[in-house]
Amino acid sequence: GAVVSQHPSWVICKSGTSVKIECRSLDFQATTMFWYRQFPKQSLMLMATSNEGSKATYEQGVEKDKFLINHASLTLSTLTVTSAHPEDSSFYICSARGVTEAFFGQGTRLTVV
Amino acid sequence: AQSVTQLGSHVSVSEGALVLLRCNYSSSVPPYLFWYVQYPNQGLQLLLKYTSAATLVKGINGFEAEFKKSETSFHLTKPSAHMSDAAEYFCAVRRTNFGNEKLTFGTGTRLTIIP
Numbered sequence: 001g002a003v004v005s006q007h008p009s010w011v012i013c014k015s016g017t018s019v020k021i022e023c024r025s026l027d028f029q030a031t032t033m034f035w036y037r038q039f040p041k042q043s044l045m046l047m048a049t050s051n052e053g054s055k056a057t058y059e060q061g062v063e064k065d066k067f068l069i070n071h072a073s074l075t076l077s078t079l080t081v082t083s084a085h086p087e088d089s090s091f092y093i094c095s096a097r098g099v100t101e102a103f104f105g106q107g108t109r110l111t112v113v
Numbered sequence: 114a115q116s117v118t119q120l121g122s123h124v125s126v127s128e129g130a131l132v133l134l135r136c137n138y139s140s141s142v143p144p145y146l147f148w149y150v151q152y153p154n155q156g157l158q159l160l161l162k163y164t165s166a167a168t169l170v171k172g173i174n175g176f177e178a179e180f181k182k183s184e185t186s187f188h189l190t191k192p193s194a195h196m197s198d199a200a201e202y203f204c205a206v207r208r209t210n211f212g213n214e215k216l217t218f219g220t221g222t223r224l225t226i227i228p
Contacts, residue, residue: 004156006156009154010154034215034216041223042220042221043203043218043219043220043221044157044203044218046215046216046217049215091154093156093157095156095157101147101159101162102216103159104149104156104157104158105156106155106156107154107155107156109154
């Protein structure tokens with residue numbers, strides 16, 4: 001199946017700093033990518049839908065100025081958590097659209113201290 | 114709106130025993146249903162999907178699921194559990210068969226295999 005690579009797999013940052021997470025589709029072009037957030041022992045919650053060359057569509061309740069999404073090419077979308085705080089600590093997962101299904105990255109565990 | 118409900122946040126079965134993970138859906142249109150598996154600190158891997166072609170769907174790793182419209186269910190089964198099946202399993206629903214449509218996930222079921 002198609003491969004989606006997410007980087008880094010884990011990151012620890014200080015409160016107030018920004019963190020960038022990359023999501024790459026390695027062997028296919030993805031016009032649409034999704035960003036999810038997963039709290040411990042909970043399900044995945046969709047944060048935003050990222051479309052190549054246009055602004056991301058954020059789900060209700062997600063701060064677009066805090067979670068900046070850029071989808072500048074057909075193989076790369078980035079999520080930047082700006083001015084991170086401990087409550088932003090979570091597992092972030094991206095997925096890239098295929099024709100009939102979405103392929104998931106391996107996730108990024110963010111810890112803000 | 115569409116949703117899925119997974120009954121049982123934790124399921125434990127003995128190695129070699131039947132695995133049954135329950136998922137019920139709610140949808141105003143014929144749904145497209147998915148089962149994903151997540152190993153610790155990893156992303157999701159597609160186990161199988163229902164796209165209306167056949168009600169009994171076979172997936173990877175010996176798993177299968179049956180779509181029952183009358184019961185609005187899409188339960189996941191495996192005849193004989195293996196230690197490597199220990200993971201978190203998510204049921205998901207989508208309105209269409211297009212990859213750019215968002216998935217709505219259930220709350221997940223953690224499967225533990227008892228040696």
